Amino acid sequence: MSERPIYFDLPDAGPTRLSAGLGSLTVVGLGPGEAHWLTPAAQHALASASDLVGYGPYLDRIPDRPDCVKHGSDNRVELDRARHALGLAARGGKVAVVSGGDPGVFAMAAAVFEALEAGEPTWLALPITVEPGITAMLAAAAKAGAPLGGDFCAISLSDNLKPWEVITARLEAALAADFVISLYNPISKARPWQLGAALELAARHRPPETPVIFARAVGRRDEALRVLAMSEAVAAAETADMATLVMIGASSTRLIERPGQRPIVYTPRSVTKSPWATSQGRT
Amino acid sequence: MSERPIYFDLPDAGPTRLSAGLGSLTVVGLGPGEAHWLTPAAQHALASASDLVGYGPYLDRIPDRPDCVKHGSDNRVELDRARHALGLAARGGKVAVVSGGDPGVFAMAAAVFEALEAGEPTWLALPITVEPGITAMLAAAAKAGAPLGGDFCAISLSDNLKPWEVITARLEAALAADFVISLYNPISKARPWQLGAALELAARHRPPETPVIFARAVGRRDEALRVLAMSEAVAAAETADMATLVMIGASSTRLIERPGQRPIVYTPRSVTKSPWATSQGRT
Numbered sequence: 001m002s003e004r005p006i007y008f009d010l011p012d013a014g015p016t017r018l019s020a021g022l023g024s025l026t027v028v029g030l031g032p033g034e035a036h037w038l039t040p041a042a043q044h045a046l047a048s049a050s051d052l053v054g055y056g057p058y059l060d061r062i063p064d065r066p067d068c069v070k071h072g073s074d075n076r077v078e079l080d081r082a083r084h085a086l087g088l089a090a091r092g093g094k095v096a097v098v099s100g101g102d103p104g105v106f107a108m109a110a111a112v113f114e115a116l117e118a119g120e121p122t123w124l125a126l127p128i129t130v131e132p133g134i135t136a137m138l139a140a141a142a143k144a145g146a147p148l149g150g151d152f153c154a155i156s157l158s159d160n161l162k163p164w165e166v167i168t169a170r171l172e173a174a175l176a177a178d179f180v181i182s183l184y185n186p187i188s189k190a191r192p193w194q195l196g197a198a199l200e201l202a203a204r205h206r207p208p209e210t211p212v213i214f215a216r217a218v219g220r221r222d223e224a225l226r227v228l229a230m231s232e233a234v235a236a237a238e239t240a241d242m243a244t245l246v247m248i249g250a251s252s253t254r255l256i257e258r259p260g261q262r263p264i265v266y267t268p269r270s271v272t273k274s275p276w277a278t279s280q281g282r283t
Numbered sequence: 284m285s286e287r288p289i290y291f292d293l294p295d296a297g298p299t300r301l302s303a304g305l306g307s308l309t310v311v312g313l314g315p316g317e318a319h320w321l322t323p324a325a326q327h328a329l330a331s332a333s334d335l336v337g338y339g340p341y342l343d344r345i346p347d348r349p350d351c352v353k354h355g356s357d358n359r360v361e362l363d364r365a366r367h368a369l370g371l372a373a374r375g376g377k378v379a380v381v382s383g384g385d386p387g388v389f390a391m392a393a394a395v396f397e398a399l400e401a402g403e404p405t406w407l408a409l410p411i412t413v414e415p416g417i418t419a420m421l422a423a424a425a426k427a428g429a430p431l432g433g434d435f436c437a438i439s440l441s442d443n444l445k446p447w448e449v450i451t452a453r454l455e456a457a458l459a460a461d462f463v464i465s466l467y468n469p470i471s472k473a474r475p476w477q478l479g480a481a482l483e484l485a486a487r488h489r490p491p492e493t494p495v496i497f498a499r500a501v502g503r504r505d506e507a508l509r510v511l512a513m514s515e516a517v518a519a520a521e522t523a524d525m526a527t528l529v530m531i532g533a534s535s536t537r538l539i540e541r542p543g544q545r546p547i548v549y550t551p552r553s554v555t556k557s558p559w560a561t562s563q564g565r566t
Contacts, residue, residue, distance in 0.1 A: 007494060007510040007538055008545045029425075036324040039314070039417065102417075104424040106552075110432025113549040117539050124541045130425035132417050134322065134385075141387040142312075142413035149393025150445075151453055153436035153462060162433075162554035170434055170460045177456035179436060211290060227290040255290055256400050258407045262291045266396040269389075271445035 022126055023050070025089040027103040027112055028096050029133020030058060033219015037139065042131045045096050053085040054098035054108070062098065078108060082115035086123045102135035106156045106184045136245040137182040140215030143225050145264035147213060150250055150271065152180035157187070157194045164194070171198055175205035180253060180267055183246040187237070195246065196237035199230075202248045206230045211255060211265050213247040214240055227255075227265055306333070308372040308409055310386040310395055311379045312416020313341060316502015320422065325414045328379050336368040337381035337391070345381065361391060365398035369406045385418035389439045389467045419528040420465040423498030426508050428547035430496060433533050433554065435463035440470070440477045447477070454481055458488035463536060463550055466529040470520070478529065479520035482513075485531045489513045494538060494548050496530040497523055510538075510548055 026045045031037030046052070046062055056072040064070070071088070073081045082097070089095040099108035109130050116123055141148045153174045159167060174181050181202070186195040199212070208231035216224040228236055230248070240246060252271065255263040309328045314320030329335065329345055339355040347353070354371070356364045365380070372378040382391040392413050399406055424431045436457045442450060457464050464485070469478040482495070491514035499507040511519055513531070523529060535554065538546040 006515060007512065007548075009509045031322070036327075037322045037415070039320045039322055041319040044319075102421050102425075104421060104429045104431045109425070109429035110549055110552045113429050113432075113539060113547055114551055116547070124539070125543065127544070128547070130429065132320070132421040132425040134415050134417065135421065138385050138387060138415040138418065142385075142392070142415040146387045146392035146396050146413065148387045149396075151436065151438045153434065153457070155434045161552045166554050170462065173456040173460035174436070177453045179453065224292075226292045229290065232289060256396060256407070260408065261410070264396055264399070264411070265290075266393055268397055269393045269444045271449050 021092060023089040023091070023093040023095060024127045024129075025085055025095045025097065025112070026129045026131055027109045028098050028131045029102045029104075029107070029135075030061060030098055030100055031134040031219065032101050032136045032139045033217075033223070034221075035061075037134045037219055039131070039133065042133060045131050046098070048094065049096035050094040051085075051088050052096050052098055053081055053088070055100075058098045058100055078111035079115055082108065082112040083119060085112065086115055086119055086126065089126050090120065090123055099133070100136075102133045103130055104132065105135040105137070105154065136184070136215070136218065137247070139218040140182075140213060140225075140245045140247060143215060143218050143223070144213050144227065144247075145256070146266040147211070147247055147249060147253055148180055149267035149269050150180060150252065152182065154182040154184060156184045157198060158185040158191065159194065167194075167198075168201065171201055175202055178250045178252075178271075180250045181248040183248070185242065186244055186246045187240045188242050192238075195240055196234055199234045199237055199248070203230050203234055206248065207251060210251065211249045211253050213249075213265060214244055215247065216241070216244045218245070227263070304375060305409055306372040306374070306376040306378060308368055308378045308380065308395070308411045309414055310392045310412075311381050311414045312385045312387075312390070312418075313344060313381055313383055314417040314502065315384050315419045315422045316500075316506070317504075318344075320417045320502055322414070322416065325416060328414050329381070331377065332379035333377040334368075334371050335379050335381055336364055336371070338383075341381045341383055361394035362398055365391065365395040366402060368395065369398055369402055369409065372409050373403065373406055382416070383419075385416045386413055387415065388418040388420070388437065419467070419498070419501065420530070422501040423465075423496060423508075423528045423530060426498060426501050426506070427496050427510065427530075428539070429549040430494070430530055430532060430536055431463055432550035432552050433463060433535065435465065437465040437467060439467045440481060441468040441474065442477065450477075450481075451484065454484050458485055461533045461535075461554075463533045464531040466531070468525065469527055469529045470523045471525050475521075478523055479517055482517045482520055482529075482531070486513050486517055489531065489534060493534065494532045494536050496532075496548060497527055498530065499524070499527045501528070510546070
């Protein structure tokens with residue numbers, strides 16, 4: 001990497017010059033649910049693609065077109081899928097790589113750039129764009145109320161790509177600093193205990209009544225929203241699955257009870273006391 | 284707050300029962316730019332509202348309708364605006380409170396719930412929903428590449444609602460744990476030095492070549508994307524404004540240089556070394 005102090009400075013990103021024979025690649029965020037959260041820009045990218053590349057169930061959400069080929073794949077082969085998409089674009093395809101939620105948040109965008117960096121030098125001439133989407137954390141928060149009202153962080157619990165020690169150190173830091181914490185990829189058959197361990201750690205830092213949200217498949221017909229007290233969340237870890245977003249409240253996150261309606265979960269914008277008093281007292 | 288272990292458990296959020304005479308309130312995220320990032324669900328909420336409440340420039344983005352009243356306000360009176368909206372809904376209005384980006388991220392949703400919690404008891408019977416939107420951090424990341432490819436956090440630099448000591452302690456924690464850090468509300472006339480101080484702190488933890496993104500008005504016609512090395516970012520702090528999202532890379536965040544195109548900024552999904560080695564060595 002060069003050490004130029006200013007890498008680039010664009011008053012307007014402008015149109016990319018197309019090289020002859022090359023296609024293009026867009027990584028498109030579908031949002032977490034049905035089409036009501038698909039942005040017009042993402043819709044347009046899908047409608048103008050010659051090739052759609054992605055995990056099978058995501059491709060199933062997109063209507064078939066005679067002039068568009070769907071290339072479905074398994075969910076675990078992100079780099080293979082990214083290389084395949086780059087190859088299709090290099091051969092002239094107008095390729096859309098589809099991703100659930102937002103492609104930049106624990107999804108396909110970084111995988112595409114990893115494949116680009118390690119791949120064919122000719123791929124570097126491809127115009128590549130990313131279309132943002134509603135990520136699961138925002139959809140889950142909206143459904144629950146406003147739990148992200150204060151400072152927050154997002155951590156993937158998958159230790160396929162980073163050591164578990166890094167995950168726990170980040171959790172410890174976020175808990176001590178009193179962030180609201182969203183946990184992506186909380187649990188899978190191959191990683192059955194990590195969510196429980198993360199929640200046990202959280203329970204040592206947070207008051208027992210702190211709300212913990214289990215938001216499953218938000219925006220889909222089978223969506224389920226469950227809000228537990230921190231003291232009960234560890235025991236409930238095994239009820240989560242790969243479609244669940246888990247959100248651990250800050251020390252100030254609380255409920256507003258309402259007659260005849262479910263409570264609202266929210267984090268006030270203000271911090272009036274030091275969060276470290278709480279944290280230190282419990283560690 | 285009650286200490287029931289499970290606050291609620293909804294397999295389906297379902298329709299809310301309407302009380303006679305009451306209206307409803309929806310907090311709607313417009314996304315960060317023009318209409319191409321406005322979700323169909325948000326569009327629907329705006330189109331069916333009798334009253335739109337929000338900061339003037341956001342209301343200007345929504346077409347006028349004869350059966351809909353716009354209630355514009357200044358940007359600094361979130362709680363007054365929230366109370367006004369709740370009052371309108373309690374008198375039968377179908378109210379949409381509009382918010383830039385995502386309403387749950389440093390925007391109007393938490394303000395509405397603060398006003399609800401401290402307000403008229405009758406307001407608790409109102410059906411209140413939140414419609415998520417693309418938040419500035421996701422739009423800026425998409426424009427730059429995939430800088431949020433690893434674990435990340437979002438911190439508001441405004442010390443109107445929390446002590447500066449809390450902000451710096453959170454920054455320190457996030458830097459030490461090697462999160463990618465998005466800074467919202469980085470600078471204003473009343474808060475001219477905080478961004479510089481935050482970037483000085485970051486420069487003590489991150490390698491000097493770490494990319495720092497200044498993304499201004501992403502998605503709007505006057506958008507500007509600037510990527511600097513950490514070593515130069517402090518001096519550039521004064522070029523940011525309230526429409527700027529500042530993103531500080533993790534120690535692994537890097538550029539992919541491309542012939543004839545601007546570089547891509549991305550954070551690989553993998554963590555192969557402990558980030559603390561880097562951080563400790565520089566503190």
